[in-house]
Amino acid sequence: MTTSNSRDHTTIEGKEALGEGRLPLSGIKIVDLSQIGAGPYGTSLLGDLGADVIKVEPLQGDSFRYVDSAFDPGESAYFFGVNRSKRSIALDLKSRAGYEVLERLVRGADVLVVAFRPDAVRRMGIDYDTLRKINDRLVYVSITAFGEAGPRAHQPGMDILAQALSGMMGVTGEIGGGPVKVGVPIADFVGSFFLGFGVCAALRLRDLTGTGDKISINLLDGQVAAFANYITAYDKTRVPFRPQGGGHPQLVPYQPFLGSDDKYFILAVLNDKFWDKLVPVLDRYDDFRNPAYATNSGRIENRDELCGRLQEIFGKRPAECWLRELEDAGVPCGPIHRLEDALDDPQVIANEAVTELIHPDYGPYKVPNNPIRFENAATGPWGYAPRLGEHTDEILREVGYHANEIRALRDSGILNA
Numbered sequence: 001m002t003t004s005n006s007r008d009h010t011t012i013e014g015k016e017a018l019g020e021g022r023l024p025l026s027g028i029k030i031v032d033l034s035q036i037g038a039g040p041y042g043t044s045l046l047g048d049l050g051a052d053v054i055k056v057e058p059l060q061g062d063s064f065r066y067v068d069s070a071f072d073p074g075e076s077a078y079f080f081g082v083n084r085s086k087r088s089i090a091l092d093l094k095s096r097a098g099y100e101v102l103e104r105l106v107r108g109a110d111v112l113v114v115a116f117r118p119d120a121v122r123r124m125g126i127d128y129d130t131l132r133k134i135n136d137r138l139v140y141v142s143i144t145a146f147g148e149a150g151p152r153a154h155q156p157g158m159d160i161l162a163q164a165l166s167g168m169m170g171v172t173g174e175i176g177g178g179p180v181k182v183g184v185p186i187a188d189f190v191g192s193f194f195l196g197f198g199v200c201a202a203l204r205l206r207d208l209t210g211t212g213d214k215i216s217i218n219l220l221d222g223q224v225a226a227f228a229n230y231i232t233a234y235d236k237t238r239v240p241f242r243p244q245g246g247g248h249p250q251l252v253p254y255q256p257f258l259g260s261d262d263k264y265f266i267l268a269v270l271n272d273k274f275w276d277k278l279v280p281v282l283d284r285y286d287d288f289r290n291p292a293y294a295t296n297s298g299r300i301e302n303r304d305e306l307c308g309r310l311q312e313i314f315g316k317r318p319a320e321c322w323l324r325e326l327e328d329a330g331v332p333c334g335p336i337h338r339l340e341d342a343l344d345d346p347q348v349i350a351n352e353a354v355t356e357l358i359h360p361d362y363g364p365y366k367v368p369n370n371p372i373r374f375e376n377a378a379t380g381p382w383g384y385a386p387r388l389g390e391h392t393d394e395i396l397r398e399v400g401y402h403a404n405e406i407r408a409l410r411d412s413g414i415l416n417a
Contacts, residue, residue, distance in 0.1 A: 022050075022377065023049055023050025023377050023378075023379065024049045024050055024374065024377060024379065025046060025049040025050040025051040025200075026050040027050075028046075028050070028051040028052065028110045028111065028203065029051070029052045029054070029108060029109045029110050029111070030043055030046060030047075030051050030052065030053045030054065030109065030110065030111040030112070030113065030199075031054050031056060031102075031105050031106060031109045031111070031112045031113070032053050032054060032055045032056065032086065032112075032113045033056050033112065033113060033114045033115070033116075033126065034113050034114060034115035034143060035057075035062040035063055035064060035115060036062070036063065036064050036115070036158075036188070037064070037082060037159065037185050037188035037189070037192070038115060038143050038159075038187075038188040038189070038191035038192050038195065038217075038219065039113050039114075039115040039141075039143050039191075039192075039195065040055070040062070040064075040079075040082045040083050041082040041188070041189060041192040042113070042143075042191065042192035042193070042194075042195030042196050042199075043055070043086060043113055043195070044082060044083055044084050044085050044086060044381070045192065045193075045196050045370055045372075046111075046195075046196055046199060047084070047085030047086045047381075047382070047383070048084070048085045048370040048372075048379055048380055048381050048382065049370070049372070049379050050377075050379075051110075051111070052087070053085065053086035053087065054086065054087050054088075054089060054105060054391075054395055055083065055086045055087065055088045055089070055386065056089055056091055056093070056102065056105070057088055057089070057090045057091070057388060057389070058090065058091070058092070058093070059090050059091070059092055059413075059415075059416045061074060061090065061388040062079060062083070064076060064078050064079050064082075065079045065388065067079070071359075071361075071362050072362075074388070075362070079385055080359075080365060080367070080384075080385040081367055081368075081385075082385075083385040083386070084357055084367055084381040084382075084383060084384060084385055085381050085382050085383050086383070086385075086386060087383075087386055087390070087391035087394075087395060088386035088387065088388060088389055088390050088391055088392075089101075089389060089391060089392045089395045089396070089415075090388050090389030090392060090415060090416035091392075091414065091415060092413065092414050092415075093124060093126075094124075095414050097409060097412065097414045098414045099125065101396065101399075101401075101409070101414070102126070103134055104399040104400065104401075105395075105399060106131050106134050106135050106138065107134055107135050107399075108135075108398075108399060109135065109138060110137070110138070110139060110203065111138070111139045111140075111141065111199055111202075111203075112126075112131060112138055112139070112140050112141065113141045113143065113195070114126055114140075114141070114142055114143070115142075115143040115144070116144075117144065117153070117154060117155075117156065118142075118144065118148045118149075118153055118154070119154060121142070128140045128142070128214045132212065132214075135212070136211050136212060137206060137210070137211060137212045138212040139199060139202040139203060139206060139212045139213060139215065140212065140213070140214045140215070141195060141198065141199060141214075141215045141217065142214065142215070142216050142217070143191060143195065143217050143218070143219075144157070144216070144217075144218045144219075145157020145158060145161060145162060145218060145219050145220065146161075146162075146165070146218055146219070146220045147216070147218045147220065147221065148216055148218075152165075152220075157219065157220075158219075159185040159186070159187040159188045159219065160181055160185075160187075161219075162187035162218075162219035162220045162222070162223050163181055163182060163186065163187050163223060164179070165220055165223075166187070166220055166223030166224050166226075166227075167223075167224075167227065168182060168186070168187070168223045168226070169181055169182075170241075170242075170243075171230070171241050171242065171243055171244075171249075172243060173243040173245070174243060174245045175242075175243060175244060175245050175247075176243075177243060179243075180243070186223070186226075187219040187220075187222060187223050188219065190219075190222040190223065190225075190226060191217055191218075191219050191222045194217050194222055194225075195215075195217055198215040198217060199215070202215055229250065230249075233250065246264075246266075246336075247303075247307075250300070251268075251269065251270060251296060251300075252269070252296065252299035252300050252302075252303050252306065252307065253267050253269050253299065253306065253307055253310055254267070254268050254269055254270065255267065255307065256336055257310060257311055257314040257322075258311065258314065258315060258319075259314060259315065259317060259318045259319030259320070259321070259322055260315055260316055260317055260318050261318040261319055261320070263318065263319040263320070263335070263336075264319065264335075264336040265319040265322060265323055265333060265334065265335055265336060266333055266334050266335075266336060267310070267314075267326065267331070267332075267333050268332040268333060268334075269296075269299075269331070269332070270332060271296065272294065272295055272296060274330075274331055274332060275293070275294070275296075275299070277329050277330050277331050278326070278329070278331045280329065281325055281326060281329050281331065282310075282313065285313045285316075286309065286313060288306075288309075293306060319335065323335065343366075351369075352369055352380075353368065353369055353371070354366050354367070354368060354369060355367060355368075355369040355380055355381060357381055357383070357384045357385075358384060359384040359385070360384070361387075365384075367381055369381065388416060389415065389416040392406075392415055392416070393406055396409075
């Protein structure tokens, strides 16, 4: 894993002062009320790009601070993984004084992110119609599980339910097997990516109109959107998609095969051009020049026979031998890594896909780098996941609170001790 992109910055300004250039979202202030996965990771990515992200937590903190105790109780690895590049203030929003703090933050904000059910948002007074009266330039982002209207809008939701309802789990798993969740919380993280995409588009729209807007993102829609290559095909053919294990329902051969050393590798024949490159590799073992295999449609029709024959051949030599031969022939292929293998892969290292942050209490720890790279701006993570309420005083000073007022808020229990 690379450490060459290590960050030990405590402010965005500190990052820029080190000569890393002006960042794309410099000057953009984001008030982040979201918890768990989708919102926090999305706002972290925006923080990487230079936005000043203020994470407003309840007094006890984001609930996912407690999902594991990898660093300490209340300091989970999950939280550290999705909450970099931001500052934290812990605040009792149920109190009038706490809500007044939020109002001040909203007045100076460019973006506000919430991730609660619609009824909770209205009850808390943090709905779009209320907050745009405070700041009509505010870009308001609502993240829900299922949407803000419809029969499930009032229900609590989470990643696994979005995967289940969308059909994602219905196409994931082994052939003939039961439904399988995608290994990572893919619904949450797809939502994170749409959040960043939507915020940047909304800020551009504000440049054109002078006013903010509301963005609505839900985990269910994000998973349905991921079926871009399936939905149209199903609508046209009415042939349902079912789990294909490591294979692909629309491409053959495009799946794992097992070498004689019991190691799997991927053969990815994306089109007929690559099939034509594969056939000469196979000529010394068997005849694959059957016209039925010449097109992808024909290979789909003969999937079981073709892939069975291929597996019989690939099982005669170690995976590494096949990978060298296939790569030399220009046929797309690759090893199948476990996570620990992927982190040591030379290409992952060359890409600096993983970077290191330094926490003042726990030292260095690894996080994914921001995959959006600029030529002249260092857009990677710049700050460790903040301690609960670590930046409370400085954030309050920035919105006009004096020391005695901050002390009074703390004494009254509005702020964490």
